[in-house]
Amino acid sequence: MYRIIEFIVRFKEYVSLSAVVVICFSLMTFGNVAQLGGFRAVVVGGIGWLQSAFSWIPNPVALKSENSALRELNLQLTDERAKIRQALIENDKLRKMLEFKKQTTFPIVTADIVGKTTTEVRNFATLNKGELDGIKEGMTVMTDAGIVGLIIASSKNYSLVRLLINRDSRVAAKVQRSRIDGILVWEGDQTLLMKNIPKSYDVKVGDDVITSEYSNRFPTNIPIGKVTEVRDEANSLFRKILVQPSVNFTSLEQVFVVKMLPNPERVALEKEIEERWKSRNIQQR
Amino acid sequence: MPPFQEKSLFETWPALRYVIYAIIALILSVLHVVFLSLISVGSITPDLLLVLCVWIAITEGQFIGLFAGFGCGLLFDVVSADVLGTNALAKTLAAFVAGYFFKEKLADKTIGSYRFIVAVFFCSMVHNLSYFFFYVRPTDITFAGFFLKYGIASTFYTCVAAVFPMLIKAQKLSRH
Numbered sequence: 001m002y003r004i005i006e007f008i009v010r011f012k013e014y015v016s017l018s019a020v021v022v023i024c025f026s027l028m029t030f031g032n033v034a035q036l037g038g039f040r041a042v043v044v045g046g047i048g049w050l051q052s053a054f055s056w057i058p059n060p061v062a063l064k065s066e067n068s069a070l071r072e073l074n075l076q077l078t079d080e081r082a083k084i085r086q087a088l089i090e091n092d093k094l095r096k097m098l099e100f101k102k103q104t105t106f107p108i109v110t111a112d113i114v115g116k117t118t119t120e121v122r123n124f125a126t127l128n129k130g131e132l133d134g135i136k137e138g139m140t141v142m143t144d145a146g147i148v149g150l151i152i153a154s155s156k157n158y159s160l161v162r163l164l165i166n167r168d169s170r171v172a173a174k175v176q177r178s179r180i181d182g183i184l185v186w187e188g189d190q191t192l193l194m195k196n197i198p199k200s201y202d203v204k205v206g207d208d209v210i211t212s213e214y215s216n217r218f219p220t221n222i223p224i225g226k227v228t229e230v231r232d233e234a235n236s237l238f239r240k241i242l243v244q245p246s247v248n249f250t251s252l253e254q255v256f257v258v259k260m261l262p263n264p265e266r267v268a269l270e271k272e273i274e275e276r277w278k279s280r281n282i283q284q285r
Numbered sequence: 286m287p288p289f290q291e292k293s294l295f296e297t298w299p300a301l302r303y304v305i306y307a308i309i310a311l312i313l314s315v316l317h318v319v320f321l322s323l324i325s326v327g328s329i330t331p332d333l334l335l336v337l338c339v340w341i342a343i344t345e346g347q348f349i350g351l352f353a354g355f356g357c358g359l360l361f362d363v364v365s366a367d368v369l370g371t372n373a374l375a376k377t378l379a380a381f382v383a384g385y386f387f388k389e390k391l392a393d394k395t396i397g398s399y400r401f402i403v404a405v406f407f408c409s410m411v412h413n414l415s416y417f418f419f420y421v422r423p424t425d426i427t428f429a430g431f432f433l434k435y436g437i438a439s440t441f442y443t444c445v446a447a448v449f450p451m452l453i454k455a456q457k458l459s460r461h
Contacts, residue, residue: 027370
C-alpha cells in the first residue's frame, strides 16, 4: 500500500493526467445529462444577454463580408426579378393565345416571329414555321387581338408574312355596327384607312372593324381594329375612315397561322378579270 | 524574512492566486465568446484561455498546470456550449506539455522571454491537434485539411496574442 502511495506521489503528474483524461472521455461520452442541460441553458442565456448588450459594436470584417454577400444576392435577385417579370408577361400573352386557340374553329398553327420590319414602306415578318408544318402561300396570319397579315412565301421551315402595315396590303373590311363595307389600306405609321365611304353612311369613332365576308383571302369576322377618326373631305362625296389596328405590330412575338386557303376557283376568276381590265386600260391609253 | 516586514496578500493566503486564476479564466472565457469575434480573421480567433493555461503551468508547475487546463477547458465547454470534455481534454494536454517549460524560480524570466512564445506555440499545436481530431470525427471533413487550415492558423494567432503578456512581463522585469 505504501509502495502504491509512493508510486502515485512520485509520478503524480502522470497519474493525475491519466485520471483527468479518463474523466474527459467520460464527459464526452456521458456528459449531456439533463441536469447539466438546465445549467447550460442558464449560462447560454447569460452569454446571450451579454452578446445582445454589446451587439452595437460594429465588426468591420463581418460587415464587409456581409455587404459583399448582400450585393451579390441583390444582383441575383434583380436578374431573377427581371426574368420573372418577363415570364409573367409571356405567360399572360400565352394564356390569351391558348384561350383563343381553344375558342377558334379554324385549324391553326402557332408560330414565333424570328424577324420583322415595322418601319419601312413595305413591312414583313418571318415566322419559324414553314411547309413542313403545313403552311402555304395565301394563308392568314393573326393573333387573339386580330389580323396580322398574309403568308406570301414559305420554305420548308420558314414563312414570310406581309403585314397589314404594308403598302401592298388590301383587306376587305366591314364596320361591325353599321355593316358598312370597304377596303382597308395602310396609310403609314400604325394607321389603316378605309376609303370611298359615302358621307351618308353611319360610321362613328370607336366602331369595331372586322373582316368582311366578301374577302376571299381572310376568314370572316376577324377583328382588324377600331375607328379612331372620321374625316369628311371637302369637295368630295366620300369620307376617310381612319382605323387603329388592334394588333400591336411593334411588340408582336407569337402568332397563329390559319390553315385555310382561299377558294382557288374564285381567286382564278378574280385574277382573270383584273388582268382583262389592266390590258383594256393599257389599250385605251 | 525580517520579523517586522509586512507580508503580501499572496503570502498570507497562498490559495488566493488560484482564486485570481479562476476569476481571470472566467473573464477570459466570457470575453472569448462575446467579443473575440470582433478581432477574428476569417473565423480564426486567438485562444486566450490557452495562453492563461500555459502561464499557470510555467508559473506553478506541471501538476497545478494540468488541473488549470482541465478547469479552463471545462469552463469553456460550458460557456461555449461545445461538447463537454473536448476543450477540457485539449487544454489538459496542452497545459501538461507547458509544464515541461517550468523551471523553479525562473518562471518570470521564461514568461518574459521568447521561450513563452515557443511554449505557447507547441502547446497550441498539441491543443489544436487534440481538439480538431475529436471535432471532425463525427463529420465527413478530412482532419488533415481542416487542421492545416484552422489548426495552424489558430496556433499562429494565439502566439500573436501571447506576445502581449510576454511584453508586459518583460517590462516589469526590466524595471526591477
